[in-house]
Amino acid sequence: MSTVMKIENIEAKIGEKKILKGLNLELEAGKVHAIMGPNGAGKSTLSKTIVGHYDVEVTGGDITYKGKSIIDMDPEERALEGIFLSFQHPVEIPGVNNAYFLRTALNAKRKHEGKEELNAAEFLRLMKGHLEMLGMKSDMISRSLNEGFSGGEKKRNEILQMLILEPEVIILDEIDSGLDIDALRQVSEGINKMKDGKRTFLVITHYSRILDYIEPDYIHVLKDGEVIKTAGPELVPYLEEHGYDGIKED
């Protein structure tokens, strides 16, 4: 197994509340890992910890990505290295044009990789196909970033960013929340397009519905700040039937 990210004994708190309590998790490169667990288990805190969110204070442990510790890296460094979080609640930024934002982000990444920056015309050509696939209207890219977007439009916009930035580790935090069936299908199509056996997915979810569309390789059950079980996709129906309380720790 080739490990792309290793989370070792990580402890983290938000404010005074200790949420992650010595969590261990290895992400195998090119695989889809689903993190499931009840409310308050620490799923979103885990995603915030990986991307360096300001809310989270890491009090112990380490996270290595491609063999290098990222724990002291700024959020933008982690992003440039290829870690991407699709937010559960993407923030609205009035006055920031969506296309300008996306091009700035893409060019920051290209610059980091020593590639030439794209001009506006090249960028728009790149966007066009992605917009069609996600069922996004072209005017969405000329609007302010997420401003006035419906829940589904915001999630599509997150996936659009993922498609444009082509990250290597993709964390999807409750990507299915607020999506109707059609939107879920389109968003899943976008995600599946990125599944090329090289990229790694960490799908954080309450419910198994999204896993009907994005087939997981591993299921990790998170409870009270720790991973208590790791299994294959066969665990999903068991969880459906017995809930998280029925899980026996590894």
Added chain:
Amino acid sequence: MNLITLKNKSTQEVASALNVEGRELLLEKFASLGLPHKMTEEYHYFDVEKLLNVDYKTLDYLPKSIEESDKIEIVDGVVTKAPKGMRVHFEPAGILDMDHFDGLYYLGHLLSPRTIKIEIDGDSEVEILHRFTQSNTLINYRIVLANQANRHTLVYENFEADNIENSLVLYGYDMHIAKDSTLRLVRLQTMKDKQYSMVASHKINVAKNANAILKNFDFGGDQALQVLKVELAERAHVDAGHLLYLNDDSKRGTASQIIHRGEHSTSKQIAKNILDAQARGIFDALIRVEHSAKFTKAEQNAKSILLHKKAYMASKPQLEIYIDELEASHGSTTGQLDEKQLFYLQSRGISYIEARKILVIAFANTLIEEVKDTRHQDRIKAAFEAVFYASNKG
């Protein structure tokens, strides 16, 4: 000349000190208002006495032959260039506002017996460049600007300074916006610390059915105050936008009075202020609705972002209303950049500095995008970015 020596002086003493003959009404107005000081309401947050209490060199303001150019260029208070056919004169001021609230409005006129009069014919676009080349100098001049009825006029105003230090500029407009016309003034001023300070005291008359669109973009350092009095006749409209982006220990802003005199007159005054380092922004703005101004609509709003814990915004929007038949609103908010928005941008690989810039520009954009000409819009954005990167080296 040290202007502070005019403090508490009689009309005769002021006339003697400034070598003024006649102009008794102006002298009386100046003597009654006096030099502004810390307790003068409009100057309360602006250290004007320190600027006045300096021995400045003075200039002669002798008219020069005017070169043909695509813009009006005023160098140290003297017109040196103007477009062909543009009527630019150097002549006595004519009718002044004898009820202005600013003592420096009258002092400016006393110091400038002749004004630069610019008459704009037809529908036209004019660029005025003010350039300052003298150090340790009091540079004072007044401009009378008039357009024609039923016409649309666009004025772009820019400022440049040579490598000078410690000068004081006192200038201002007496602007007459003719009935049924529109005058749009876009003013961009980037100042560097310790080059020159400025007090610009304006009077703008907006005639019946006329529109005054005033967009101010004040960036950078040093000290400057725009003192503005606008009077609105029947169905006249003013749309005043003020964007401040200050760094260092700059003190700049606007002290204004918009006075609704005519029925159905409307005003909209929006200020956006971004303060970095130890800068102080000033927005001391009064909208007064007179008894005669029934069915007025007035809107006033100031929003400020403090980028540094030592930055400070003095925001004082005020309404003074003498009638019931009107619609009026005002408000003021001050805050910091949104952490969630900053993080969102960073999480996509955008550096902290670039993310701050994007958010600060987003805050400012609603005003910048009101400048319809993209060439000037780009110029404003470039000036903004230059100041931003000077403050955010990293």
